[in-house]
Amino acid sequence: MDPIERKFTLHVPSSTQNLAIIREFVNSIGVQAGLDEMDISKVELAVDEACANVIEHAYSHDLSKDVTIRATFDDAALHIDVEDTGRGFDPSSIQQAELERLVAERKSGGLGMRLIKSVMDEVRYEFEPGQKNVLHMMKRIKKKA
Numbered sequence: 001m002d003p004i005e006r007k008f009t010l011h012v013p014s015s016t017q018n019l020a021i022i023r024e025f026v027n028s029i030g031v032q033a034g035l036d037e038m039d040i041s042k043v044e045l046a047v048d049e050a051c052a053n054v055i056e057h058a059y060s061h062d063l064s065k066d067v068t069i070r071a072t073f074d075d076a077a078l079h080i081d082v083e084d085t086g087r088g089f090d091p092s093s094i095q096q097a098e099l100e101r102l103v104a105e106r107k108s109g110g111l112g113m114r115l116i117k118s119v120m121d122e123v124r125y126e127f128e129p130g131q132k133n134v135l136h137m138m139k140r141i142k143k144k145a
Contacts, residue, residue, distance in 0.1 A: 005074045006032070014055045014065040014084075022051050022069060026080070033073040034141050042119035043078065043139050049112045050082040050135050058086025058133060075141065077121075082135045088127035 010025045012018040026047045030040035051067050059065045068083040117123045122138040 005072055008071045010069045011066050012069075013063050014059040014061065014067055014086075015063055016052065016055055016061075018067075019048055019051060019055075022067075023048055025069065026071070029071045029073065029080075030078065033078045034144070035078060035139065036142060039139055039142070043080065043137075046116045046120050046123075046137055047080055047082060049115055050137070053089075053112045054082060054084045054086060054133075057089065058084045060086075062086075073141070077141055078139045080137045080139075082137075084133050085131070086133065088129055088133050089125075 008025075008029055010022065012021060023044050026044045027040055030043055035043065047069065051069070054067050055061060059067075065084070065086060068081075070081040070083065072079045113123070113125075116135070116137065120137045121140050122136075124136040125134070126136070127133040
């Protein structure tokens with residue numbers, strides 16, 4: 001028998017005030033998916049960072065735009081996509097030397113993808129200029145003994 005896949009979607013206006021709602025949504029799904037507390041916290045952190053970046057960089061705090069979070073899970077993994085229609089970003093444009101300079105100068109921007117990649121098992125970004133941007137993230141679900 002194939003595992004049952006569960007799907008959830010949340011659309012919220014592009015406001016940092018909605019980050020708490022997004023974190024609650026992610027936490028609830030993490031619990032339902034069977035993630036442990038540490039992994040739920042990591043997924044919340046990654047999604048929070050991704051959405052904050054969309055609000056600030058892709059939409060420049062434009063409240064008329066929406067952020068969409070899609071989550072699916074089965075017995076093996078939780079997949080979360082953060083989608084927007086704002087300005088795209090090419091994550092490969094930030095080179096290691098530039099990253100080190102940003103850290104040394106304590107500048108924000110460019111560090112979010114590093115953080116997201118450090119807490120998720122897989123991260124992939126796709127952007128279609130003028131259409132949409134989607135950050136795909138995946139966290140494997142550890143089997144309980």
